Amino acid sequence: MAEEKYTHYRTCNLCEAMCGVAIEVEGEKILSIKGDPDDPFSQGHICPKALGLQDVYEDPDRLKQPLRRTLKGWEPMEWEAALDLVATKLRETQERYGRSAVGGYFGNPNVHNLGSLLVLPSLLRTLRTPNLFSATSVDQLPHHFAALEMFGHYFRIPVPDVDRTDFFLILGANPLASNGSLMTAGGIGRRLKAIQERGGKIVVVDPRRTETAVKADRHLFIPPGRDVLLLLALLHTIFEEGLETAGELEDFTVGMEELRAIVSDFGAERVSPRLGIPAQEIRGLARDFSAAPTAVCYGRMGLSTQAFGGACQWLCNALNLVTGNLDRPGGAMFAKPAFDIVSRERRGRSGRWKSRVRGLPEFTGELPTACLTEEIRTPGKGQIRALLTIAGNPVLSTPGGGDLDQALPDLDFMVSIDIYLNETTRHADVILPPTTGLESDHYDVAFHALAVRNSAKYSSALFPAEEGRLHDWQIYRELARRLSTDEIPFDETNPMNLATPAQILDGGLRQGPYGKKGISLDLLKETPHGVDLGPLDPCFPEGIFTDDGKIHLVPTACAADLPRIRDLLEEAAPSNGFDLTLIGRRHLASNNSWLHNSARLVKGPKRCTVMMHPQDAENRGLENGQRVRVESSVGRIELPTEITENVMPGVVSIPHGWGHGRDGIQLRIASAHPGASINDLTDPRRVDALTGNAAVNGVPVRIAVGG
Numbered sequence: 001m002a003e004e005k006y007t008h009y010r011t012c013n014l015c016e017a018m019c020g021v022a023i024e025v026e027g028e029k030i031l032s033i034k035g036d037p038d039d040p041f042s043q044g045h046i047c048p049k050a051l052g053l054q055d056v057y058e059d060p061d062r063l064k065q066p067l068r069r070t071l072k073g074w075e076p077m078e079w080e081a082a083l084d085l086v087a088t089k090l091r092e093t094q095e096r097y098g099r100s101a102v103g104g105y106f107g108n109p110n111v112h113n114l115g116s117l118l119v120l121p122s123l124l125r126t127l128r129t130p131n132l133f134s135a136t137s138v139d140q141l142p143h144h145f146a147a148l149e150m151f152g153h154y155f156r157i158p159v160p161d162v163d164r165t166d167f168f169l170i171l172g173a174n175p176l177a178s179n180g181s182l183m184t185a186g187g188i189g190r191r192l193k194a195i196q197e198r199g200g201k202i203v204v205v206d207p208r209r210t211e212t213a214v215k216a217d218r219h220l221f222i223p224p225g226r227d228v229l230l231l232l233a234l235l236h237t238i239f240e241e242g243l244e245t246a247g248e249l250e251d252f253t254v255g256m257e258e259l260r261a262i263v264s265d266f267g268a269e270r271v272s273p274r275l276g277i278p279a280q281e282i283r284g285l286a287r288d289f290s291a292a293p294t295a296v297c298y299g300r301m302g303l304s305t306q307a308f309g310g311a312c313q314w315l316c317n318a319l320n321l322v323t324g325n326l327d328r329p330g331g332a333m334f335a336k337p338a339f340d341i342v343s344r345e346r347r348g349r350s351g352r353w354k355s356r357v358r359g360l361p362e363f364t365g366e367l368p369t370a371c372l373t374e375e376i377r378t379p380g381k382g383q384i385r386a387l388l389t390i391a392g393n394p395v396l397s398t399p400g401g402g403d404l405d406q407a408l409p410d411l412d413f414m415v416s417i418d419i420y421l422n423e424t425t426r427h428a429d430v431i432l433p434p435t436t437g438l439e440s441d442h443y444d445v446a447f448h449a450l451a452v453r454n455s456a457k458y459s460s461a462l463f464p465a466e467e468g469r470l471h472d473w474q475i476y477r478e479l480a481r482r483l484s485t486d487e488i489p490f491d492e493t494n495p496m497n498l499a500t501p502a503q504i505l506d507g508g509l510r511q512g513p514y515g516k517k518g519i520s521l522d523l524l525k526e527t528p529h530g531v532d533l534g535p536l537d538p539c540f541p542e543g544i545f546t547d548d549g550k551i552h553l554v555p556t557a558c559a560a561d562l563p564r565i566r567d568l569l570e571e572a573a574p575s576n577g578f579d580l581t582l583i584g585r586r587h588l589a590s591n592n593s594w595l596h597n598s599a600r601l602v603k604g605p606k607r608c609t610v611m612m613h614p615q616d617a618e619n620r621g622l623e624n625g626q627r628v629r630v631e632s633s634v635g636r637i638e639l640p641t642e643i644t645e646n647v648m649p650g651v652v653s654i655p656h657g658w659g660h661g662r663d664g665i666q667l668r669i670a671s672a673h674p675g676a677s678i679n680d681l682t683d684p685r686r687v688d689a690l691t692g693n694a695a696v697n698g699v700p701v702r703i704a705v706g707g
């Protein structure tokens with residue numbers, strides 16, 4: 001008898017875009033994955049990665065049972081024994097060496113996972129260690145920093161109101177490859193096209209002519225790491241020409257005069273030679289931005305993962321504010337999610353402690369990941385001796401990953417909660433594999449809060465967890481229970497310690513801003529395509545969470561970064577023969593380091609190449625496709641060239657997330673497409689001094705012929 005065919009609707013949780021997918025299923029077999037045209041948010045858009053939902057689910061290399069590393073190799077374990085062992089080792093380490101001796105690193109997929117967002121904090125509370133790290137500080141920490149300093153809450157992050165803007169200034173983001181980031185906007189291509197169709201303009205500033213730059217009305221090349229000068233010069237023109245206006249926020253803003261004084265040093269004529277952009281062009285851009293009926297400046301990865309990340313995000317916000325574009329339709333706005341994570345009680349904190357070795361600052365309970373390796377390697381009180389990684393691949397994703405690869409075997413104990421045995425988890429003593437993707441209930445707790453339109457959507461698991469499998473959140477609970485002490489007990493009678501993520505979500509939805517209007521888990525279950533909750537609304541002054549209720553246009557910490565910024569005005573000495581500057585890039589079909597084990601997603605021309613300008617290639621006598629060695633102050637890798645006018649002279653670009661095929665890993669498809677890891681070249685000492693965020697872009701490198 002033929003099995004029943006049906007269509008399952010859910011949100012793809014692979015990137016931030018929250019696309020609705022329609023999955024056609026027959027029995028236990030997936031027949032197709034398509035965009036869901038009835039999803040009010042994404043309206044049918046998907047990208048090739050959506051197929052990854054199926055490929056990861058069906059991947060024979062995906063782990064399904066706990067593994068323990070022994071002298072004879074990896075051996076399967078029963079869950080009870082594995083959880084007991086992990087808890088015992090972590091507890092023993094802390095009893096012997098103190099709480100700091102257990103470190104944690106949490107990767108990107110946690111933010112795309114309901115169970116992790118709602119339940120992981122309770123496990124971390126039982127560990128109570130100052131040594132927690134995550135992908136945040138290799139990514140968007142500067143956005144959180146600017147949000148906390150200026151608006152009083154680390155998650156009060158403005159998102160560009162793309163659907164209503166008339167002028168979209170994009171710096172260091174490539175949404176046509178990334179599908180948008182800190183700008184959840186399923187179908188960003190359609191939304192960008194609509195700006196142009198209604199007579200608006202898109203300007204892209206990027207050292208590479210990206211997929212997005214090609215479609216823009218204007219693209220400006222900029223040397224990596226100098227955007228802060230451009231932003232200051234744009235503000236300079238605005239003040240000099242009397243174009244500034246805080247609009248409705250005037251009464252709630254402090255620092256306008258201070259900002260005017262700060263930017264006075266950064267006229268377009270002065271910064272122009274450092275940017276290679278004519279002064280007239282800079283002034284014209286400032287005037288166009290101010291004159292547009294609505295405009296928004298948006299800076300992403302290329303602006304935050306560089307040496308001036310914090311200053312850049314501060315100044316993007318400032319530019320939006322002084323042109324009257326903050327918190328108004330068509331400008332930079334704030335989402336109002338049904339499950340609201342932005343509360344006065346949890347505004348976020350910074351600088352409460354510093355990293356032991358280098359003194360980098362804490363931010364909302366975490367230290368910058370750029371100092372993880374040295375905290376493992378440097379002996380003394382507080383050294384990390386046991387490590388817990390969850391959904392992270394820091395060997396490929398964090399600066400100086402090559403060094404971390406060498407340091408992990410020095411740990412007394414390592415446990416990884418991950419679905420694969422990969423470049424990082426191969427060093428673990430125990431791997432605990434949770435269910436994933438299609439086996440889990442899903443709701444985007446984080447990304448609804450960063451979306452360009454308010455909506456709510458719940459996805460039930462498509463397939464039930466197989467017998468004997470645990471969800472991530474069940475693993476956290478089991479570990480927390482076992483780690484509980486008299487000092488930090490895990491209270492088994494506390495309803496929050498018993499509730500499922502779905503129950504916690506339901507409580508939050510009912511208490512949330514649309515609870516009274518009937519939004520609850522039951523309602524969302526009855527609405528499988530999701531519920532539209534309308535365009536973004538202004539939320540200030542109520543949404544300003546600073547102590548004095550004012551927006552701080554010039555936070556003290558940011559002003560203190562100015563001497564470093566002024567140094568950028570002077571020509572720096574070339575660094576030891578490293579005559580090129582390295583930046584990263586993303587490809588539509590990759591997802592950081594972990595979708596390369598899907599045959600459908602890795603097929604096609606080699607992606608892990610070093611892009612360089614024809615002039616730079618000619619000067620070095622290099623040909624297209626030739627294998628070269630790229631060297632930095634910390635490492636060297638080999639990979640083929642890709643000669644193209646799409647990168648500016650003096651700049652080379654390498655994608656991150658490659659470097660597979662290492663010993664002891666069973667990722668059959670990824671191993672056949674190894675590539676090399678850009679993070680063997682990035683230097684963990686290069687951080688944004690203001691926030692501690694890793695500066696993985698703008699790395700000085702040189703190129704030699706390979707072999």
Ligand SMILES: Nc1nc2c(c(=O)[nH]1)N[C@H]1C(S)=C(S)[C@@H](COP(=O)(O)OP(=O)(O)OC[C@H]3O[C@@H](n4cnc5c(=O)[nH]c(N)nc54)[C@H](O)[C@@H]3O)O[C@H]1N2
Pocket residue numbers: 106107108109113135138139301390391392393394396397398417418419420422434435436437472584585591592593594656657678679682696
């Ligand atoms: N040079 C350079 N470096 C970069 C970047 C760059 O642009 N350039 N980008 C940075 C950015 S933005 C980010 S976010 C980081 C990402 O850094 P990481 O998060 O450390 O790296 P990922 O490659 O996303 O690794 C995700 C891990 O999660 C596992 N995983 C997937 N799904 C699940 C699940 O459901 N549960 C569990 N437990 N595990 C799961 C995968 O197997 C993989 O091991 O990389 C950063 N590194």
Ligand SMILES: Nc1nc2c(c(=O)[nH]1)N[C@H]1C(S)=C(S)[C@@H](COP(=O)(O)OP(=O)(O)OC[C@H]3O[C@@H](n4cnc5c(=O)[nH]c(N)nc54)[C@H](O)[C@@H]3O)O[C@H]1N2
Pocket residue numbers: 015016108139171172173174175177178179180181205206207208210222223224225226227300301302303306583584585586587588589590591592697698
């Ligand atoms: N297909 C795909 N989609 C993804 C991911 C993926 O790996 N693959 N990763 C997801 C994640 S974790 C994130 S955080 C987002 C990131 O989303 P985006 O921020 O859009 O990511 P990128 O494509 O890395 O874009 C960064 C751009 O900055 C440019 N750049 C580098 N240095 C500088 C600089 O100094 N100044 C300026 N102005 N530009 C610079 C680069 O050339 C690049 O075009 O993407 C998400 N979506």
Ligand code: SF4
Pocket residue numbers: 012013014015016017018019045046047048049050179186
């Ligand atoms: S754009 Fe992102 S959310 Fe949409 S289908 Fe692709 S990976 Fe999934």
Ligand SMILES: [Mo]
Pocket residue numbers: 108135139
């Ligand atoms: Mo990211």
